[in-house]
Amino acid sequence: MSWAGFKKKLDRTGTKFLQTVGSIEKTVDKEFEEEERRFKSLEAKSEKLHKEAKGYLDSLRAITSAQSRIAETIEHFYEDSTDDTLAGKKYKDAIDRLEQDCREYLDDPYRQTVTEPIGRFCAYFPDINEAIKKRDKKLLDYDSQRAKVRKLVDKPSDDANKLPRAEQAANEAREIYESLNTQLVNELPRLIDLRVPYFNPTFEALVKIQLRFCQESYESLNSLQEYFADHDQVDNKVEAVLQKMRDLAICGMG
Numbered sequence: 624m625s626w627a628g629f630k631k632k633l634d635r636t637g638t639k640f641l642q643t644v645g646s647i648e649k650t651v652d653k654e655f656e657e658e659e660r661r662f663k664s665l666e667a668k669s670e671k672l673h674k675e676a677k678g679y680l681d682s683l684r685a686i687t688s689a690q691s692r693i694a695e696t697i698e699h700f701y702e703d704s705t706d707d708t709l710a711g712k713k714y715k716d717a718i719d720r721l722e723q724d725c726r727e728y729l730d731d732p733y734r735q736t737v738t739e740p741i742g743r744f745c746a747y748f749p750d751i752n753e754a755i756k757k758r759d760k761k762l763l764d765y766d767s768q769r770a771k772v773r774k775l776v777d778k779p780s781d782d783a784n785k786l787p788r789a790e791q792a793a794n795e796a797r798e799i800y801e802s803l804n805t806q807l808v809n810e811l812p813r814l815i816d817l818r819v820p821y822f823n824p825t826f827e828a829l830v831k832i833q834l835r836f837c838q839e840s841y842e843s844l845n846s847l848q849e850y851f852a853d854h855d856q857v858d859n860k861v862e863a864v865l866q867k868m869r870d871l872a873i874c875g876m877g
Contacts, residue, residue, distance in 0.1 A: 650766055655804055658811040659755060665815050666748050672822075673741045676829070680733050683836060687722040694718035710847070717843040724839055729832060736828035744821060751814070758807055761800040768793035 694715040701711030772793050775786045 650762055650769075652804060652808075655758075655808050658808055658815075661815055662751065662755075662811050665818060666745075666752075669741065669745050669748075669818070673738065673745050676738050676741055680730070680738065683725065683729065687718075687725045690718045691722050713847055717847060721840060721843045725836065729836060732828070733832050737825055737832070740825045741822075744818075747814075751811075754803070754807060758800070758803040761796065761803055765793070765796040765800040768796045 694717075698711045698715040768789065772786070772789045775789055780786065
């Protein structure tokens with residue numbers, strides 16, 4: 624940082640402190656404050672949406688990976704049971720296809736239509752925050768120059784040119800501040816209003832991807848119904864097996 628930049632930063636810090644203790648009047652723009660509040664709310668919600676969207680994809684990957692692992696374990700579990708070996712193998716095949724489809728038809732489309740568009744939207748926030756910071760700095764400069772003018776008006780200097788120079792500096796500072804402030808007040812609402820038309824296609828893509836994942840999961844697993852008994856029969860078979868286990872001598876040794 625140059626000496627001029629360091630001095631300006633020091634002056635702004637001093638101005639901010641004097642405003643805090645009430646020695647220098649602080650310019651308040653309610654319209655800007657409201658738009659800044661709305662922008663900060665949009666920023667927080669968008670970044671949360673981006674985080675949750677990435678987390679959702681990670682969760683789907685985790686689900687398919689967990690399904691694949693348990694399917695592999697079940698297949699090995701049934702290896703020595705000739706009656707149910709086919710069911711275990713069919714389940715493993717169905718889960719493998721589902722995991723493959725998830726990688727091919729979910730990962731890339733989800734990134735392209737959901738996480739990447741949200742990320743691109745969020746990528747504008749740092750620049751906007753820098754513009755807000757710049758506006759705040761120029762406001763401090765303007766308030767500082769106004770305070771100098773007021774001080775010279777209340778206590779005139781022996782130098783007759785000092786007040787006109789201070790007034791000119793204050794006017795220049797005001798013009799710079801108002802230019803930045805007007806731009807933000809005009810453009811922040813437009814950015815906020817764009818969120819709905821921008822995110823609508825992303826939301827639609829998210830729903831369609833969720834629907835496809837659920838449909839393919841249902842179809843893959845529903846095709847295995849022929850290998851299993853009805854629900855009532857399952858309950859009866861489980862109870863019968865449990866009774867046989869209870870009849871085993873080793874189960875009563877404890």
